[in-house]
Amino acid sequence: MILIRRFEEASEREFRRGKIGGYLHVYSGQEAVAIGVISALKKGDVVYCGYRDHAQALALGSGPSRVMAELFGKSTGISKGKGGSMHLFDAANGLYGGYGIVGGHIPLAAGSAYALRYRNSDNIAVCYFGDGAMNIGSFHEGMNMAGLWGKDGLCPVLWIIENNGYAMGTSVERHSALTDLSARVRAYNIQTEKVDGQDVFAMRGAADRIVRQIRETGKPYCIEAMTYRFSGHGAADILQPYRSKDEVEKHRDRDPITIMRKRLAEVSGLTDDDVKKMDEWATEEVAKAVRFAEESPVPDGSELFTDVVAEHGPHPVSEDNG
Amino acid sequence: MPKMGDAMSEGKVIRWYKKAGDPVRKGEAVLEIETDKVNLDLEAEADGTLGTIAVGEGQMAPVGGILAKILGEGEKADAPPATPAPPAAPVEEKPATAAEAKPAADGQSRRAIDKKDSIRHSTGEYGEAVDMKGPRTDRSIRHDQGNVVAMPQGGERHRSSPLARKMASEMGVSLDTVQGSGPRGRIVAADVKKISGGQAAAARSKSAMPALQQPAALETRQIPLSAMRRTIAKRLAESTGPIPHFYLTADFDVTNLTSVRQQLIDIEGAKLSVNDFMIRAVALALRHHPNINASWGSEAITQHGEIHIGVAVATPEGLITPVIRNADQKFVLEIAQEVRALAEKAKNRKLKPDEYQGSTFTISNLGAWGIEEFTGIINPPNSAILAIGAAEARVVVIDGQIVIRERMKVTMSCDHRVIDGATGAEYLRTLRQYVEQPLRLVV
Amino acid sequence: MAEKSYRDAIREAMMEEMDRDPNVLIMGEDIGVYEGTFRITAGMLKKYGPRRVIDTPIAEAGMVGTAVGMAMLGLRPIVEMMTVNFAIVAADQILNHAAKVRYFSGGQVDVPLVIRGPQGAGVQLSAQHSQTFESFYAHFPGIHVVTPGTPADAKGLLKTAIRGKDPVMFLESAALYGMKGEVPDDPDFTVPFGKSRVAREGSDVTIVSFSRMMQLSLTVADKLSKEEGIECEVIDLRTLRPLDMEPAYASVAKTHRAIVVQEQWKPFGAGAEIAASITETMFDELDAPVFRVTGEDVPMPYARNLELLATPHEEHIVRAVKRVMYRS
Structure with a gap:
């Protein structure tokens, strides 16, 4: 979690330096939601998320260097520099993508869950999406099909609502007719649970139990993680006119890293010195990642035309592009 | 200069709240900047002392450029860079740029002015994208070049x-001479x-009339003899010296020949010249007259068993005569292709010796230059050369009627040691039959 | 070889591939219990069971989105659109997900997904159900667009689509479903993508087309040959993406005139792309502009007479052929 925090601070800094292009959405404040669930998974499980996806990639083991290189648009990035911040992808480690169309990935996760069961695997699919994704058609169509297939034990998917209170700058109260978001998932015959998304132990506890249940039943389940993002929606969200500085400060009192430290101090005697060492390690890892990203080569120009389709190359029209 | 928007590439310093040497505290506003969208305060990222200011008020800086450094305890100010440059300092050094920007507190203290509706927003946002140049090459140009050729100079298109x-x-053919039947x-x-x-001939001669170019200023100069020029001189002098020349001129009616040529072009879509027909005609006529297809020797006259026609080709270096071998056995289309290939090689000096040696008869055609008639100099060891003039529409009398026909004059230079006047005249009579009844050439 | 209908060729292709590969499954609205609105999937539920023949809710985005997820994990879903008109409800899933994942993941996943269904006008289905979509989908990289015009191609191209690694929009012509033709029996008979064919040889005018309009062009070509001695060469593009223009170029080199025939509206259509490609590549060979024969630029009306006015017919093609021959 500390690594994620330091990584996100660095990515924001590199964005300001002009090293990272496009959009940049950082995860600071929500770390426990990524770590709490992903640490409960096993090999072969597949994870889908929206475009706030750095934490999931790091949690799944993609490595800060390859993730940072992707943000820098370098050939060593986990998507060869072709996806960027919004489309981190690491199939080998179970990350089936960050997606840029809000809620568009929800049916993909349901379909992947079906595929896993179709092949009699006990792996599951996990799908992160924000509260803002719950008003788009893909959410409703995907949820309904998951609920439907779940009746036959054919849709082992764990839905995680990352309820950070805002769809970009529009608060839950202003974007959802029903503010009890998990109730809307229950409408599709899917079991739900609200969990404190700032407390990694609460998240992990719920995830352990629920993941086991999903593996056994093949039925979908939904965790509504109550969380808060400390940074702007994206790096360009400077003014944040939709919330006050006071509100952000108030939530900083429930910083997931502080909560984790306190719990670990109580339970296992974690000292400030231990934390300092962890922090130094994380800072060094991130510094190494930035260096790696800086020094990595940009993708070769020929990469432009690869990976469009598998077999036929680009449309021949590009051959004669004036 | 921090990047505050997804498409921001530079920003302007509006004012510095602190001056060099002032102590600053983390979170304290240090300066105000202007981007294409907003004005906002930049806050110090760390406690320390403000170092040398690199970008003054009113100046622009690129994203990533250093505005000033905040010096930690004991650090010394660097000399300011001449121009703002992206920071080279790796991040793990204590972050030193006044970068991390956060909005100031709510209410009246916030200096940010939202300029989302300004004109600059709509023009500046994607400036970089507009400037972007891809690795593409314009391959459409070749089409354009192809079109210019037949465009009339001046006048209506x-x-x-x-x-x-x-x-x-x-x-x-000049399009000036063609009546269009299509729409408009x-x-x-x-x-x-x-x-x-x-x-076609009329159009050609018209189009072949180039505008007179301004001649270059006169000067006396020596052009060194090239090997080729030396050979030409030597061989031609050898020719006119020892060879007693005489000349026979005939005027052929080529109306039918040009018509057959056009039909072949229409049917085959091939490139074909009158000269290609003449090569075949000359060769076929030689079959009837082995005494023309012959060479003088000190002991004997050799009549050749094969008919190889030399074709005079002008090159920048001078004259050369590539050879169409067994021309009497080749179709006109074959001859045409071979002539083009050999002429191309000749122009590039790529001819091999066996491609320009061994002729038994030579023709030279200056019709394309609009020459009506001329005489050629025999190309030894040939005994004759046929000089072909331009095919032109001329008024002639046929059966007492004045008509316009396509006519073409040819002059044969003969080696009198081998050919007598009557022999040569008989050959030209045979040749006339082939030329004026051109179906004989294509069957 | 046996004579089969376009519809049976499609059905046979799917069943042969389902027999061949257990990863192939089919999903769509009312394809199972109801047995399909065009009965292409009749009997499949009974034969393959509900795991492989999935009746979905009326939710095209959900249907395609889940199929993308299945395909990314190695299944080979075939999504039947009741008509291709409904697929635009799933446009985001098709164009922004299926067509993009391979690229933005740097080639980490295949998306072997076939979206197929009937399209086109002709039976008074009016504005929302009569459209053709080839240019809409062919505009986007990352997806194949297939437009079969014969029963043999319907089968061979569909098998290539199902066995492939990429998303395919397989656009069937509803009007051709009953058309019969010779179809090879070989279960491994496939037709590769990106190989246009000369459907009829001719020397005077090149007609470039695909799907139903290719068949209409053949009818017109025979008529023009018999009645006017005009010999048209008909090029069947078969797949619009990948697009193989070489046979069309070779034909234009011979005829020096070309027309393009499509059912779709004229603006920004497939015909425009084809005509522009011919002009760019074969400019100096053209003796006339490349004309397009297209549907009229209106939403499809219901009334029979109006519908007939809105779609291309034989006389439109005849007129275009004569126009490029300067005979009108």
Whole structure:
């Protein structure tokens, strides 16, 4: 979690330096939601998320260097520099993508869950999406099909609502007719649970139990993680006119890293010195990642035309592009 | 200069709240900047002392450029860079740029002014994208070049199909002479094809009339003799010296020949010149007259068993005569292709010796230059050379009627040691039959 | 070889591939219990069971989105659109997900997904159900667009689509479903993508087309040959993406005239792309502009007479052929 925090601070800094292009959405404040669930998974499980996806990639083991290189648009990035911040992808480690169309990935996760069961695997699919994704058609169509297939034990998917209170700058109260978001998932015959998304132990506890249940039943389940993002929606969200500085400060009192430290101090005697060492390690890892990203080569120009389709190359029209 | 928007590439310093040497605290506003969207305060990222200011008020800086450094305890100010440059300092050094920007507190203290609706927003946002140059090359240019050829110089542009223009260009026909039958007078392929015989020749001679260019200033200079020029001189002198020349001129009617040529072009879509027909005609006529297809020798006259026609080709270096071997056994189309290939090689000096040696008879054609008639110098060891003039529409009397026919004059230079006047005249009579009854050439 | 209908060729292709590969499954609205609105999937539920023949809710985005997820994990879903008109509900899933994942993941996943269904006008289905979509989908990289015009191609191209690694929009012509033709029996008979064919040889005018309009062009070509001695060469593009223009170029080099025939509206259509490609590549060979024969630029009306006015017919093609021959 500390690594994620330091990584996100660095990515924001590199964005300001002009090293990272496009959009940049950082995860600071929500770390426990990524770590709490992903640490409960096993090999072969597949994870889908929206475009706030750095934490999931790091949690799944993609490595800060390859993730940072992707943000820098370098050939060593986990998507060869072709996806960027919004489309981190690491199939080998179970990350089936960050997606840029809000809620568009929800049916993909349901379909992947079906595929896993179709092949009699006990792996599951996990799908992160924000509260803002719950008003788009893909959410409703995907949820309904998951609920439907779940009746036959054919849709082992764990839905995680990352309820950070805002769809970009529009608060839950202003974007959802029903503010009890998990109730809307229950409408599709899917079991739900609200969990404190700032407390990694609460998240992990719920995830352990629920993941086991999903593996056994093949039925979908939904965790509504109550969380808060400390940074702007994206790096360009400077003014944040939709919330006050006071509100952000108030939530900083429930910083997931502080909560984790306190719990670990109580339970296992974690000292400030231990934390300092962890922090130094994380800072060094991130510094190494930035260096790696800086020094990595940009993708070769020929990469432009690869990976469009598998077999036929680009449309021949590009051959004669004036 | 921090990047505050997804498409921001530079920003302007509005004012510094602190001056060099002032102590600053983390979170304290240090300066105000202006981006294409907003004005906002930049806060110090760390406690320390403000170092040398690199970008003054009113100046622009690129994203990533250093504005000033905040010095930690004991750090010394660097000399300011001459121009703002992206920071080279790796991040793990204590972050030193006044970068991390957060909005100031709510209410009146916030200096940010939202300029989302300003004109600059709509013009500046994607400036970089507009400037972006991809690795593409413009391959459409070659098409354009192809079109210029048949365009008339000055005057109204002819409407014409691309194919018609290409055909006209290949046939040397000026579109000025063609009546378009397509919509709004468009000249189409059929219109160009319709132009045959006299029209084609007329059009050609007209188009072949180049404007007089300003001559270069006169000067006395010596052009060193090239090996080729030396050979030409030597061989031609050898020719006129020892060879007693005499000359026979005939005037052939080539109306039918030009018509057959046009039909072949239409049917085969091939490039064909009158000269290609003449090569075959000369060769076929030689079969009847082995005494013309012969060489003088000190002991004997050799009559050759094969007919190889030398074709004089002008190159920048001078004259050379590539050889069409067994020309009497080749179709006109074959001859045409071979001549083009050899002429191309000749122009590039790529001819091999066996491609320009061994002729038994030579022809030279200056029709393309508009020459009506001329005499050639025999190319030894040949005994004759046929000089061919331009095919032109001329008024002639046939059966007491004045008619316009395509006519062409040829002059044969003969080696009197081998050929007598009557022998040569008989040959030309045979040749006339082939030329004036051109179906003999294509069957 | 046996004579089969276009519809049976499609059905046979799917069943042969389902027999061949257990990863192939089919999903769509009312394809199972109801047995399909065009009965292409009749009997499949009974034969393959509900795991492989999935009746979905009326939710095209959900249907395609889940199929993308299945395909990314190695299944080979075939999504039947009741008509291709409904697929635009799933446009985001098709164009922004299926067509993009391979690229933005740097080639980490295949998306072997076939979206197929009937399209086109002709039976008074009016504005929302009569459209053709080839240019809409062919605009986007990352997806194949297939437009079969014969029963043999319907089968061979569909098998290539199912066996492939990429998303395919397989656009069937509803009007051709009953058309019969010779179809090879070989279960491994496939037709590769990106190989246009000369459907009829001719020397005077090149007609470039695909799907139903290719068949209409053949009818017109025979008529023009018999009645006017005009010999048209008909090029069947078969797949619009990948697009193989070489046979069309070779034909234009011979005829020096070309027209394009499509059912779709004229603006920004497939015909525009084809005509522009011919002009760019074969400019100096053209003796006339490349004309397009297209549907009229209106939403499809219901009334029979109006519908007939809105779609291309034989006389439109005849007129275009004569126009490029300067005979009108």
